[in-house]
Amino acid sequence: MNLENFFLMRHELVLTIITLMVLIADLSIHEDKKYKIIALATTLFAINLIIGFFPSLTGNLFGNMYKTSDLQLTMKNILNLGVIVILLQSVTWLKTDENKLKISEFYLLVFSTLIGMQFMISAGSFLMLYLGLELATIPMAALAAYDRFRHNSAEAGIKLILSAAMSSAVLILGISFIYGTTGSTYFDTVAMHYSNTPLQTLAFILFFSGMAFKISLVPFHLWTADVYEGSPVNVTSYLSVISKGASAFILVIVLFTVFNSIAMIWKPLMYIISVLTMTVGNLFAIRQQNLKRFLAFSSIAQAGFILLGIIGASEIGMTSVVYFIFVYIFSNLGAFGVVSVIYYKTQKECIDDYDGLYHTNPKLSLVMMLALFSLAGIPPVAGYFGKFFLFTAAASAGYYWLVFIAVLNATISLYYYLLVVKAMFINKNDQPIAYFKTDVPAKIALIICVIGLFVIGFYSTIYQYIQSISFGL
Amino acid sequence: MDILSFLVIIPVLTVLGIIIAKDPKHTRIISAIGMGLQLILAAYLVFAYLGERNAGNIAEMLFRQDYMWYANLNIHYSVGVDGISVAMIALTAVVVFAGIFASWKVDFLPKEFFISLILLSTGVFGFFISLDLFTMFLFYEIAVIPMYLLIGIWGSGPKEYAAMKLTLMLMGGSALLLVGILGIYTNSAPDGGALTFNILEIAKVHIPIEAQRLFFPMTFIGFGILGALFPFHTWSPDGHASAPTAVSMLHAGVLMKLGGYGAFRVAIFLLPDAAQELSWIFIILTSISVVYGAFGAIVQKDLKYINAYSSVSHCGLVLFAVLMMNKTAMDGAILQMISHGLMTALFFALIGMIYGRTHTRMINEMGGLMKVMPFLGVAYVIAGLASLGLPGLSGFVAEMTIFFGAFQHTDVFHRVVTIVAVSSIVITAVYILRVVGALLFGPIKNPHFEHLEDAKWFEKLSTVTLILAIAAIGIAPLWLSNMIGTSLQPIIDKLSMIIP
Numbered sequence: 001m002n003l004e005n006f007f008l009m010r011h012e013l014v015l016t017i018i019t020l021m022v023l024i025a026d027l028s029i030h031e032d033k034k035y036k037i038i039a040l041a042t043t044l045f046a047i048n049l050i051i052g053f054f055p056s057l058t059g060n061l062f063g064n065m066y067k068t069s070d071l072q073l074t075m076k077n078i079l080n081l082g083v084i085v086i087l088l089q090s091v092t093w094l095k096t097d098e099n100k101l102k103i104s105e106f107y108l109l110v111f112s113t114l115i116g117m118q119f120m121i122s123a124g125s126f127l128m129l130y131l132g133l134e135l136a137t138i139p140m141a142a143l144a145a146y147d148r149f150r151h152n153s154a155e156a157g158i159k160l161i162l163s164a165a166m167s168s169a170v171l172i173l174g175i176s177f178i179y180g181t182t183g184s185t186y187f188d189t190v191a192m193h194y195s196n197t198p199l200q201t202l203a204f205i206l207f208f209s210g211m212a213f214k215i216s217l218v219p220f221h222l223w224t225a226d227v228y229e230g231s232p233v234n235v236t237s238y239l240s241v242i243s244k245g246a247s248a249f250i251l252v253i254v255l256f257t258v259f260n261s262i263a264m265i266w267k268p269l270m271y272i273i274s275v276l277t278m279t280v281g282n283l284f285a286i287r288q289q290n291l292k293r294f295l296a297f298s299s300i301a302q303a304g305f306i307l308l309g310i311i312g313a314s315e316i317g318m319t320s321v322v323y324f325i326f327v328y329i330f331s332n333l334g335a336f337g338v339v340s341v342i343y344y345k346t347q348k349e350c351i352d353d354y355d356g357l358y359h360t361n362p363k364l365s366l367v368m369m370l371a372l373f374s375l376a377g378i379p380p381v382a383g384y385f386g387k388f389f390l391f392t393a394a395a396s397a398g399y400y401w402l403v404f405i406a407v408l409n410a411t412i413s414l415y416y417y418l419l420v421v422k423a424m425f426i427n428k429n430d431q432p433i434a435y436f437k438t439d440v441p442a443k444i445a446l447i448i449c450v451i452g453l454f455v456i457g458f459y460s461t462i463y464q465y466i467q468s469i470s471f472g473l
Numbered sequence: 474m475d476i477l478s479f480l481v482i483i484p485v486l487t488v489l490g491i492i493i494a495k496d497p498k499h500t501r502i503i504s505a506i507g508m509g510l511q512l513i514l515a516a517y518l519v520f521a522y523l524g525e526r527n528a529g530n531i532a533e534m535l536f537r538q539d540y541m542w543y544a545n546l547n548i549h550y551s552v553g554v555d556g557i558s559v560a561m562i563a564l565t566a567v568v569v570f571a572g573i574f575a576s577w578k579v580d581f582l583p584k585e586f587f588i589s590l591i592l593l594s595t596g597v598f599g600f601f602i603s604l605d606l607f608t609m610f611l612f613y614e615i616a617v618i619p620m621y622l623l624i625g626i627w628g629s630g631p632k633e634y635a636a637m638k639l640t641l642m643l644m645g646g647s648a649l650l651l652v653g654i655l656g657i658y659t660n661s662a663p664d665g666g667a668l669t670f671n672i673l674e675i676a677k678v679h680i681p682i683e684a685q686r687l688f689f690p691m692t693f694i695g696f697g698i699l700g701a702l703f704p705f706h707t708w709s710p711d712g713h714a715s716a717p718t719a720v721s722m723l724h725a726g727v728l729m730k731l732g733g734y735g736a737f738r739v740a741i742f743l744l745p746d747a748a749q750e751l752s753w754i755f756i757i758l759t760s761i762s763v764v765y766g767a768f769g770a771i772v773q774k775d776l777k778y779i780n781a782y783s784s785v786s787h788c789g790l791v792l793f794a795v796l797m798m799n800k801t802a803m804d805g806a807i808l809q810m811i812s813h814g815l816m817t818a819l820f821f822a823l824i825g826m827i828y829g830r831t832h833t834r835m836i837n838e839m840g841g842l843m844k845v846m847p848f849l850g851v852a853y854v855i856a857g858l859a860s861l862g863l864p865g866l867s868g869f870v871a872e873m874t875i876f877f878g879a880f881q882h883t884d885v886f887h888r889v890v891t892i893v894a895v896s897s898i899v900i901t902a903v904y905i906l907r908v909v910g911a912l913l914f915g916p917i918k919n920p921h922f923e924h925l926e927d928a929k930w931f932e933k934l935s936t937v938t939l940i941l942a943i944a945a946i947g948i949a950p951l952w953l954s955n956m957i958g959t960s961l962q963p964i965i966d967k968l969s970m971i972i973p
Binding site for chain 2 (some may be wrong): 398
């Protein structure tokens with residue numbers, strides 16, 4: 001191995017350097033000037049984002065422990081894009097007095113989880129996957145408990161760490177069974193020796209359950225609502241978008257490369273879980289008043305849609321999943337962006353509080369509406385394309401009834417998204433949220449989301465590029 | 474740039490113009506200019522189309538344009554029109570133009586109102602020019618979703634309930650439709666080769682009968698919900714009654730026609746075997762729509778509800794005719810779509826204008842309006858007469874053609890349902906004449922009504938546009954009929970291959 005090979009890990013390396021730089025900066029900056037870290041960290045991350053788009057070599061490292069291909073690079077870039085939006089959205093919140101002394105912690109924690117996710121995506125072995133996953137999870141609990149004086153936030157942290165520990169235990173049990181039956185943790189070796197013997201099936205199910213916790217698929221979703229509600233808004237959006245997206249990415253890769261010999265086992269399993277996830281997520285979302293809980297359940301339902309593409313199990317399926325997550329990041333961040341802007345200005349986060357918002361803050365309402373329409377899959381925003389392609393993937397594999405259930409669910413989801421739209425545009429309110437100016441960073445973040453929502457859909461090259469680097473069963 | 478894409482570009486530019494506009498007056502003027510241009514373009518399209526046909530161009534679709542969009546799924550932006558789509562586009566342009574003037578007085582958030590209204594029309598225009606199922610569906614959804622805001626914000630009565638019901642039912646319909654479209658797509662290349670969304674390409678292949686049996690009902694019901702197919706029509710009365718004037722006009726006049734148009738262009742044209750096999754179920758349902766709608770209209774007291782039920786009846790007739798699957802009946806179906814589109818738009822426009830003056834829509838509270846507002850009164854009578862099928866106006870031509878076509882089937886079943894459906898003409902006459910009598914003639918019941926003003930210039934403009942179009946079709950139906958007839962031929966040819 002020489003130095004050149006080392007640059008295969010460019011994404012992770014740059015991110016590690018940035019993390020260290022933030023750490024050093026934190027040590028050397030005087031207490032009263034800590035806020036400067038915000039600009040520093042955001043700029044550094046923006047540079048990281050740009051470096052990520054430079055063409056890169058692809059290949060394997062550490063004897064296949066670490067793999068990288070164009071698809072994995074694209075996934076990492078997608079995550080980076082999402083994270084920069086979140087960082088911009090967090091500025092207002094980090095500048096508040098109570099966070100004065102722990103600004104750099106936020107960046108350190110976010111960056112370390114992101115490093116974990118990127119290693120996870122590039123994993124070539126279950127060991128690497130597990131390490132990445134843990135790195136992505138444990139700092140996350142600290143993030144959830146970031147507002148440590150707020151009762152809810154501390155509770156969210158504990159809930160997250162406990163359920164994450166539980167799911168990791170299940171996952172590692174699955175991995176140890178896989179190792180026990182195949183004698184290896186490397187993806188390519190495991191794939192060669194995998195069949196549907198009872199123990200291997202059990203191993204797969206355990207592994208899948210562990211992953212299902214991370215993506216919060218039903219019936220492993222119970223931690224989601226409480227944690228999402230308790231965490232600070234920006235952490236919630238990080239959890240529901242980036243963390244979920246990364247886990248979904250690696251799940252697709254593993255299913256398509258390692259477990260493709262037992263597709264006949266995981267397809268029916270996915271079928272059932274997909275239906276359950278969509279339906280339960282939707283039905284619970286209808287009842288929510290708190291917007292964070294609302295978006296939590298809506299994001300559970302969205303995860304069910306992702307499974308639809310996985311079941312499609314083809315090149316189109318793979319492409320659609322990656323594309324859908326890409327779209328989902330912008331839609332959900334748009335919605336969370338508005339929620340966070342409003343929350344930090346007014347401390348309001350219930351749907352009722354949004355009554356009459358359009359009359360006082362038309363621009364924010366419009367962004368929220370577009371984001372929600374995108375989540376619901378209404379054209380002309382990108383969500384429509386994302387959903388359509390997922391459905392196409394499932395339909396071309398012959399799962400018409402599943403598609404039917406999914407589109408019915410999309411209609412149900414439209415109902416509760418419209419409830420928010422109704423609150424903002426139609427409901428009357430004597431004391432609506434007063435007009436306020438959105439801070440510049442948050443504004444930029446929202447503009448990025450809106451541009452994303454239109455461009456990703458109409459600009460077909462993105463979809464075609466993803467297809468050109470995807471692989472199927 | 475091709476002429477058809479301009480039909481989508483002009484509304485989009487108009488919307489952008491409205492966004493920049495500073496005050497309500499500018500908003501209105503920009504909308505009027507934009508939709509005026511659209512009307513001129515539509516008229517030009519009609520003449521250009523006829524010119525091409527006269528010059529001997531026998532291609533199935535004219536003004537074709539095709540751009541690859543999503544190459545890997547073979548999704549194109551593909552546009553083209555035949556006589557039927559041209560007629561529908563002209564109808565839409567007239568109704569939208571009239572709608573802009575009918576809502577001249579919207580003073581609550583006028584900017585947003587016109588934006589939503591024109592976005593809706595963008596969807597409708599896009600739908601009629603699309604030859605690719607993907608873009609067709611895309612435009613269909615664009616046409617449906619602004620409805621929610623239009624009814625929810627500017628509606629009257631239980632508007633939030635009506636808006637939600639309408640949106641969810643139509644979106645439920647589009648859910649069925651989506652599965653149907655994907656089913657057609659995945660079966661579009663039974664002999665191997667690339668799957669396609671292109672309607673003309675799919676029409677050339679024979680989709681396996683098992684697939685047709687599964688997807689025909691989905692597609693037909695999906696479009697049928699928009700066309701007020703019994704028992705999925707319940708969104709229509711509530712929606713129309715709560716919607717603001719221009720929205721009722723557009724919705725009953727144009728949007729419901731998307732259902733009828735899609736039903737034959739997609740469901741029947743692409744899945745003919747299953748259509749032939751299963752048509753009896755839907756014929757029964759549509760005959761129920763026709764008669765039930767008419768009876769529903771009789772017992773209603775609210776002008777808008779009367780008209781909404783009458784729309785259920787008339788649109789039911791469109792689907793009924795489409796299912797007869799012969800040339801005469803289909804010819805009639807399209808005439809009926811256009812005729813009903815104009816007539817019902819006129820009705821809703823007039824109801825809106827009357828309501829704006831009397832502040833009630835209950836017919837038992839009104840009377841003698843002919844004396845105080847003769848212009849609106851006369852226009853209302855014309856709309857009524859067209860609706861009940863008086864010769865010389867558009868309704869007569871359409872309904873006659875439909876029943877002629879339906880009677881060409883010689884078996885007992887078709888004869889019976891035709892007779893049942895024909896009975897709706899009588900019922901229509903009853904409720905129309907009853908309303909006209911109670912509303913316009915007799916003593917003035919409310920002294921407050923004596924000082925009401927007649928129509929203003931923009932209302933007259935809106936009304937006259939529609940009346941002219943109705944009379945034109947009634948007097949010279951052959952012109953339109955020829956345009957439609959030649960375009961129906963490919964569909965009929967495809968059907969005749971399977972009908973013994």
